[in-house]
Amino acid sequence: MRLDVQPWGETMAGLVSAARAAEAAGAGVVWAPELHRSAFVTASALAAGTGREAGGHSRIGIGTGIALAFARSAMLTALAAADLDELSEGRFRLGLGTGVARLNQDWHGVSFDRPLPRLRDTVAIVRAVLAGGDPIVHKGLRSIRVRGWRRPYPPVRPHLPIYLAGVGPAMVALAGEVADGWIAHELCPPTELRERIRPALQSGLARRTAPSAGFDVVAAACCSVDPDPAVARRRAANVVGFYASVRSYADMFGAAGFADVCAAASEALRSGRPADCLGDLIPDAMVDAFTIAGTPAHCAVRILEYDGLADAIKLSPPSYGLPADEVRHAQNRLLELVGSM
Template sequence: MPPRWGITVPFQGIPLAEQRELVAELPDLGYTDVWSSESNAADAFTPLALAAAWAPRLRLGTAIAPVYTRGPATLAMSAATLAAAAPGRFALGVGTSSNVIVESWNGIPFTEPFKRVRDTVRFLRRALSGEKVTEEYETFAVRGFTAGLVPDEPPPLLVAALRPGMLRLAGREGDGAIINWLSADDVRTVVPHVHRGGPDKEVAARIFVLPDVDPDTARGLARRQIAAYLNVPVYRAFHEWLGRDELTPMWRAWESGDRKGALAAIPDAVVDELVVHGPAQHCREQVQRYVDNGVTTPIIALPGPGDPVSAVRAMGLR
């Protein structure tokens, strides 16, 4: 059994207020962690606050809270509050998010993302330790902020990273990296960049899983997810760096406005590499491959379809 076995919350298809029983069941199913995300549905912190009360044994993590959409002090306060509510059980994952979320949806310029993450991590280190911060960072300035709530144990800071620069930043100035949308084999390419900052750095990976879904249905759903994500510039650049030339026809079709053609151009082999599907036991074995290749915290993400309760239980280790 891997030391950690995480899952993404909240669960799709169940009203948030009705997820208490399933979340409370997670430790008995073998899950050790719950990790949130933040795009256009639930925010990153509220589901974790609920999980902190519903399942006090679970570790909690954000994967991720964007560094642009909250001011630095607000982000520090959100993190400190959750760390104080769940002492020793919270990890703060931060990252750039994407130009779509930051610019198109929030009206904030998506400029100098590497520097913005670096500056935010440096600020959070100081703020979450209770230090008064007055600093002119390259991408923002903070004048006289002192956190009024300082957790007894500051949370680890993980950085969402795709390519070498951010991966090395995650290992050098963070406590580890959060990786996303890659195959088990890709992990061997990514992890050494993080470990340049130390062999003990955490590597958390969100892994998309469709357990007990027939291949045609799974591949159809996965293609839509792949097209939605991997045409976003940051993810396209990531897969170009990984050498996934098989996606070039998809990118060309998408650029020309041919959405149906883009979906059709995604090869089955790429779908099967990036989205785990099949019988639940097979899915667990494939997630274990990520761990074998260097992931320390696998985070299962269940994009549907069907009954989320059955999927959560099927992917448990007990």
């Protein structure tokens, strides 16, 4: 099983430094999220800052994990992906996700109508633009009609892999049907993979019409490593609290018996509490259920629980509501763990 990392940095230089450390530790892919930074700009910095190690050539992958699918035109997404694949010398993976309704409508001023067919159209348009040709035409909820245009630069490789994020069964199945891989939500325990994700992926893969060279299942986990398990849990609790306050994840937490915690987190958010400082509402059992938190030995065992269920696991340090020095410390412990496995 491949160990991937979602690096953190207070500055872009710090982020690149963390990616280089992940590369030296043997990580397979470094992923750039999209929340406080642009995923494509971050991925550009990671691509430029990695790829070579003393005494050899490193092929660490670069991915967007994830870029928002609807906040840009599908054509601009395709062009950015092609540029990044060139910049990274064929190491790029385009990870896309829908985000939630409020983020699209209130933050970016774009429609969230029928996100599943809209994402299907996005993938089709990106593939059509990357394939080239004239005209480029696609009709759907997202449409494109391009005539008299050809990208004058040769592609680095004939196929650039596209990954889709998804939580609900229909969106997960779409990834199996049209993408090259699936990326998990940051809180995705092995039981979730086994009981909900793998069956949905299989249903999508069964509907696949285009040939596939292989499908990459990327699990994900916030990984908080410390000699003191209580400290590790405390650092990870704010991550769980943030998502517990978001309505879109209520079913996932409710199925695990934490509906009352979600209700308390949502009420605290409405009362003015910062979304990334709700960790005091999260019991240890909930942290243990949805993150990997504990001593290095304990975390190593927990990571291995994903083996056989996923091709890779994307590990991220706890960062929500923590001072920068503490996040850096937590990230260093995580990278030490990756290097030891």
